[in-house]
Amino acid sequence: MKVPIFDLITGNPTGEIVELDQKVWNQPLRRDVVHNVFEYFEHQGKSVWKRAKTVGDVQGSGIKPSPQKGSGRARQGNKRAPQRKGGGVAHGPVPRSLEFPINVKKRIMALKCMLSAKLFEDKLVIIDSEQIDFAKTQLLNEIVLPFGLDKLCFVIPQDPENENFERAARNIKNVLVKRPQQFHVPDLLRNDYILCTKQGLIDLETIIEARIENNYRNKKIPNAARIEEKRENFYDSYDNEIIKPILESDELEGYDDSLPLQI
Secondary structure, eight states: OEEEEEOTTTOOEEEEEEEOOHHHHSOOOOHHHHHHHHHHHHTTTOEEOOOOOOTTTSSOOOOOSSOSSSSSSOOOOOTTOTTSTTOOOSSOOOOEEOOOOOOHHHHHHHHHHHHHHHHHTTOEEEESOOOOSSOOHHHHHHHSGGGTTOOEEEEOOSSOSOSHHHHHTTTOTTEEEEOTTTOOHHHHHHOSEEEEEHHHHHHHHHHHHHHHHHHHTTOSSOOHHHHHHHHHHHHHHHIIIIIHHHHTSGGGTTOOTTSOOOO
8 A cells, every 4th residue: 555755845746655554554444443442532531529418428317207107198217318308419429530441452443443544535644754944833834724724633753853843833723743652543533634754654653563562462362473473483493403403313324215115
C-alpha cells in the first residue's frame, strides 16, 4: 500500500512515496471496539463527588412511627425511611470513579481501525516535514487556510528538531499537534484530517509494533511471530546438534550412497 508524500508549504507532491504496513492500515472497521475505547479515554481521571444522605445519615430516631396493625394504613418501621418526608434517599449518588479498565489488545485494535478508516476516506495526508522557519501563527495560518474550518491533527516526530511548529499552532483553534506516543483514538474521531509527517509515520508504526510486542511479553501464549521464531530456532538447533555431528562422524567415511541399504 503506497501513499504519496506532499510538501507542507506548497501542498504539491514531492515525488516520494511511502509504503504503509498492511497490518496497521488495512483493518476492518469495528464500531463497537472504537466506541468502547473512546469511552475509556473520555472517562479517564473523572470522578463523581456528589453524595446523598441515606437512611443512616438523616437526622431522626429509630422509633417506630405507628403501630404495626390497627390503623388501616401501610406499616411503617422507620421515620427516616425513603418514602417518608424528611427521610433518606434510597439510591442516591455516591462518590465514585468513572474509570474502567480495558484490554491493551482492544486499544491497539481500535487505533488500527481508525487509522484504516481515515486512509479509506482519503483524510490522511503524509507530509515531508513539519519544520518551518519561524514560530509564527500567521505563517502556519496561511498554510492551513485551504482546509477552511476543518479540524486538523498534525502527527509530528517523537523528538522534533525544533519547537517552531508546535509554538505556531498554539493559537489556531482548528489545529492540534500530537506526538506518536500521545496520538490515539479520540484525536482521530475529533479531527477531520490527519496530517502525518514522514518521520512521524515511522515513529507511529514503531510505537504500535512495540505496544503489540509488549502486550505479548512474559505471557503464557506468545504471538505468531514468536512461535515461528521459536520453531526456526528449534529446527536449526536440531540440524546443528544432531544431524550435523552424525554426517561428520568418522563412521560414515567411505560410505557409498549408490549401494542398497543393508539391514
